[in-house]
Amino acid sequence: MTALIELRDVTIARAGATVLSGVDLTLERGERLALIGPNGAGKTTLLRSIVGLEPAGGGSIRLFGEECSTERQFRKARPRIGFLFQDSDDQLFCPTVIEDVAFGPLNMGCTMAEARERGIAALEGLGIGHLAERISHRLSGGEKRLVCLAGLFAMQPDVLMLDEPTNGVDVDNGLRLRQALHDFPGAMVLVSHDTEFVDELATRAMVVRRGRLIAAEIHEHAHVHRHRHVHLASD
Numbered sequence: 001m002t003a004l005i006e007l008r009d010v011t012i013a014r015a016g017a018t019v020l021s022g023v024d025l026t027l028e029r030g031e032r033l034a035l036i037g038p039n040g041a042g043k044t045t046l047l048r049s050i051v052g053l054e055p056a057g058g059g060s061i062r063l064f065g066e067e068c069s070t071e072r073q074f075r076k077a078r079p080r081i082g083f084l085f086q087d088s089d090d091q092l093f094c095p096t097v098i099e100d101v102a103f104g105p106l107n108m109g110c111t112m113a114e115a116r117e118r119g120i121a122a123l124e125g126l127g128i129g130h131l132a133e134r135i136s137h138r139l140s141g142g143e144k145r146l147v148c149l150a151g152l153f154a155m156q157p158d159v160l161m162l163d164e165p166t167n168g169v170d171v172d173n174g175l176r177l178r179q180a181l182h183d184f185p186g187a188m189v190l191v192s193h194d195t196e197f198v199d200e201l202a203t204r205a206m207v208v209r210r211g212r213l214i215a216a217e218i219h220e221h222a223h224v225h226r227h228r229h230v231h232l233a234s235d
């Protein structure tokens, strides 16, 4: 079956410096791939390159089976990929929450009524329906995070790419966020320093370290209670 995302021998530079090289990455249907690694390792940069926001210096990027190297090719694939930016303020740009979450569906050709309906359903699914008429830029950090995520759900993408989704989210909202991600039927690439969250959600993990992307293993241990850990292959 065709992979949703396939990178082969990709090199990525930022401000003239090579951040990552020799990147091979495949995301198949149903996978929830975690990218972990220290600050500044290049996780965000890699996500941005996958959707063409940061140009790859070499190698091949295929999205949904199509080779992507030009902006036109990436633009065709982007509506199928919901990208949660690390900074919510980069994502919210409409005056009100409902306008923000309806923007994606509207842009994809839904009528205003359909777009609002999808937006409301996404907000309610995350337990934040009450925020619909609020002014986006006056929300708290955690509320903004959830509104951004609702905007992605409203687009019903095939793939979610989430950069630190739990950042600033409190326990109760975090539980709803986790449940919503568990229930999401598509695939996802997940960047997070929240190890508990990664252990719970990811089906596979890779580590970005010293300019390379390497496979990690997720082990399941049976102690007094059952839980899973991400380990580097070399651990």
Ligand SMILES: Nc1ncnc2c1ncn2[C@@H]1O[C@H](COP(=O)(O)OP(=O)(O)OP(=O)(O)O)[C@@H](O)[C@H]1O
Residues within 6 Å of the ligand: 014, 015, 019, 037, 038, 039, 040, 041, 042, 043, 044, 045, 046, 208
């Ligand atoms: N806009 C930019 N211009 C130039 N260099 C940048 C820019 N953004 C990030 N970088 C550099 O690219 C490298 C990778 O940064 P990136 O944000 O991808 O790391 P990260 O693994 O996501 O880190 P974190 O865990 O802190 O979010 C870092 O050295 C960073 O300083």
